[in-house]
Amino acid sequence: MGSLLDIIASTVFGGILLITVVNASDIAAENNSKFNGDEVVQEMLVSTARLLEGEFRNMGFGVRRESTAVLYADSSRISFLCARPNSMTTIDTIKYRLGPTSELLKTKNELDRYLYRRVNSSAELGVGVVTLFKLKYLNITGDSLATPVTSDKLSEIYVVELNLEVQNPAAISRQGALVNPGERTALYSSSLWQQTRLASQNYRR
Amino acid sequence: MVGKAGLIVVVGFSIILGFMSLNMARLGNKAVNNMSSYNDATLSHNLATAGANIVLSRFYADTTWRGDTTQTLSGQNFNGSIRYGVANTGTPNLVRMQAISTYRSPMLPISETLHDTVMVYLNTNASSTFSKYAWLTNNENSVNWTTADTVWGLVHSNGTLYVSGKPVFMQKITTSKSFSPAPGKTSGGKTNNAIFKNGYETSVPIREFPNNLARMDSAATAGGKKYNGATYPNRWVTLNPGTADNGDGFVVVRNSSFTTGALNDTIRPSNPAFNGVMSSTGVIHVKGKLDGVLSIAATSTTSDVFIEDTIRYEKNPLTTTSDDLLGIVADRDVVVADNVANNTNCSIDGCIFTRTGSFKAQNHDNTSPVHAQPLYGELRILGSIVQNNRGAVGTVSGGGTLATGFSKRYRFDDRLTETFKPPLFPEYLTKVYCITNWWESMRVPNLRE
Known part of the structure; x- marks a missing residue:
């Protein structure tokens, strides 16, 4: 009888312990996944932001003052001229554009898309995966220029405002009861970067 | 026996959870490091930009100066050194200024030092032709540029530029004084709504006749x-x-x-x-x-x-x-x-x-x-x-x-x-060397090489 009680008690306590530990493991795994996702998002954002910031600062380098450095300017697409630092006579055309969401259907995140970069006529390279890439153009008096900027107003671009958002391609599911109508059914780590006054010094010559 | 098994299970899970906690802590650290590394890169870049302004200032004080020098800064935010200098390029009348920052964050390992470069090219032409200006005056005689006016080419006045309405200036417009009224402002019954397609600049050096x-x-x-x-x-x-x-x-x-x-x-x-x-x-x-x-x-x-x-x-x-x-x-x-x-x-x-x-x-x-x-x-x-x-x-x-x-x-x-x-x-002497190009280094691999 005593042994039976021991066994039953051990089983009960062992079971409780096991369930607790499994639960803790589950929570730890979930947090680990979230932290991992946050870290991935941060690194993606930092690398993309550094690339854009660095290139946009050099817009118009090597281009004659009388010429227009920006060839095309839209809210999610831009094309501009920039010379190479080791050869100012070679002027490259650099283009950035946002790809469609349909190109990344294999990820859980339905909003992510490639950010493409092209130099001259070479093949496009995906330089980042973002959910938001928005450009705003201001003239010398601080007024916003309507996009796409018409060809007669391209020379008025003085400052570019850049908004970038990166989200985790992988989702963390939400409990159904917590999802309100119209909201996404999963959670995605997200990070937003904004440069409100990215002005190339070559526009101030 | 069940107790021993339970103990083994608990110990096993503890070890696993321990590793997971370690990983989470590492991820947390990495996230903080991302933020601080971006901050350090920004500070290094700011240091290089400060160096460019220092060398420009020194060069404008003595336009014959060639060579380089290193300046060390220490403080809470500007901790590092800048090496800056001026050199002639192979192209006539073109000089290059360069400022290279060396920045070491207190957060980084001692082996990690950041460098950023800013290069500025200046045209040293001593004289410039007046004919490159579409319109240039010493004195505008209080005549207004008005809504009906559109000017292609550079415009400059050694005096005040008067604007009433919405004239369009297709190229850069400069004045050695100012606008009357200032762009976007109203004064004396006149409003300056001029459209500056290529910007404007006031208080520039006089183009002497x-x-x-x-x-x-x-x-x-x-x-x-x-x-x-x-x-x-x-x-x-x-x-x-x-x-x-x-x-x-x-x-x-x-x-x-x-x-x-x-x-x-x-x-x-x-x-x-x-x-x-x-x-x-x-x-x-x-x-x-x-x-x-x-x-x-x-x-x-x-x-x-x-x-x-x-x-x-x-x-x-x-x-x-x-x-x-x-x-x-x-x-x-x-x-x-x-x-x-x-x-x-x-x-x-x-x-x-x-x-x-x-x-x-x-x-x-x-x-x-x-x-x-x-x-x-x-x-x-x-x-x-x-x-x-x-x-x-x-x-x-x-x-x-x-x-x-x-x-x-x-x-x-x-x-x-x-x-x-x-x-x-006729020509005028350029007393101030003008910047023709400005380049700043990027902290990513050069994708065009």
């Missing part, structure tokens, strides 16, 4: 044609294009009228022995069609140039390739004569310069004499206009409608640059 036209006079004496105004106070210059062939045009100079005066010279601008400059210390009257490159200068302090009729290039640069170029220079005024030919439009292809006077239309206000038709049509300029005091070519009524004289159609000749200019055209 030369003290005389001796340079052109000397050139005319040495390899051009110089005429004495004391002998004949007036010279009549007819530009003749020759045949349709390029380079066979000629210039006829007479001393009393275009047709009946005694022939002084027939000049061929294409003649290699002719340096392209003709001057007179008297008054010059000019008209015709030019095939070639020529500068005409009235060089005495009381001499003017009168435009007696349309002056055109044989080949119109707006529609075809053209190497024709004319400079019309006067120590006093360049005047569009009040005559029958000019009273129904007048077109002038050329770069106009008046050292002490103005570019203006004779009898622009139709007062002396009074013509039955007070409107003279359009004054079409293809070239550049540089004048001491802004002259009048017409008058407007209170409603802004042309009342007398000419309406303006001024178009900058896009061919005009620092190197493509009329022979010996």
Whole structure:
């Protein structure tokens, strides 16, 4: 009888312990996944932001003052001229554009898309995966220029405002009861970067 | 036995959870490191930019300085050093400044030091031609740029620029003083809503007019044609294009009228022995069609140039390739004569310069004499206009409608640059070296290599 009680008690306590530990493991795994996702998002954002910031600062380098450095300017697409630092006579055309969401259907995140970069006529390279890439153009008096900027107003671009958002391609599911109508059914780590006054010094010559 | 098994399970899970906690802590650290590394990269970049400003400041204080130096900074946010210097490039008149930052964050391992570079190129041209400006004045005479005005080409005034309404400036506009009123502001019943397609800049250094036209006079004496105004106070210059062939045009100079005066010279601008400059210390009257490159200068302090009729290039640069170029220079005024030919439009292809006077239309206000038709049509300029005091070519009524004289159609000749200019055209000294290009390093692999 005593042994039976021991066994039953051990089983009960062992079971409780096991369930607790499994639960803790589950929570730890979930947090680990979230932290991992946050870290991935941060690194993606930092690398993309550094690339854009660095290139946009050099817009118009090597281009004659009388010429227009920006060839095309839209809210999610831009094309501009920039010379190479080791050869100012070679002027490259650099283009950035946002790809469609349909190109990344294999990820859980339905909003992510490639950010493409092209130099001259070479093949496009995906330089980042973002959910938001928005450009705003201001003239010398601080007024916003309507996009796409018409060809007669391209020379008025003085400052570019850049908004970038990166989200985790992988989702963390939400409990159904917590999802309100119209909201996404999963959670995605997200990070937003904004440069409100990215002005190339070559526009101030 | 169950207890032992349970214990083993617990210990096992503890170990696993321990590793997971370690991983989460590591991820947390990495997330913080991302933020701090971006901050460090920004500080390193700011240090390099500060270095560029330091070297610019030092260079402007002594434009002969070449070499480099290292400056160490220490403080809470600017902890590092900057190596900056100036060097000549292989290209004439072009110098390069470089500032390289060395930054070590207190957060980074000692082996990780950040470097950023800023390069600035400056054009050291000591003199610049006035003809590269579409419009330049010493004094605007309080004349407003208004809504009906559109200017292609560089615009500058050594005085205040007056704006009322919404004129459009297609290229950069500069003033050694300021705008009246300031852009976007209203003052004295006027509002400055000008559209600056390529920006504007105030308080720039003055473009100083030369003290005389001796340079052109000397050139005319040495390899051009110089005429004495004391002998004949007036010279009549007819530009003749020759045949349709390029380079066979000629210039006829007479001393009393275009047709009946005694022939002084027939000049061929294409003649290699002719340096392209003709001057007179008297008054010059000019008209015709030019095939070639020529500068005409009235060089005495009381001499003017009168435009007696349309002056055109044989080949119109707006529609075809053209190497024709004319400079019309006067120590006093360049005047569009009040005559029958000019009273129904007048077109002038050329770069106009008046050292002490103005570019203006004779009898622009139709007062002396009074013509039955007070409107003279359009004054079409293809070239550049540089004048001491802004002259009048017409008058407007209170409603802004042309009342007398000419309406303006001024178009900058896009061919005009620092190197493509009329022979010996007046120049100004550049006292401040101008930045031509600015480059900042990026902290990612160069994707174009």
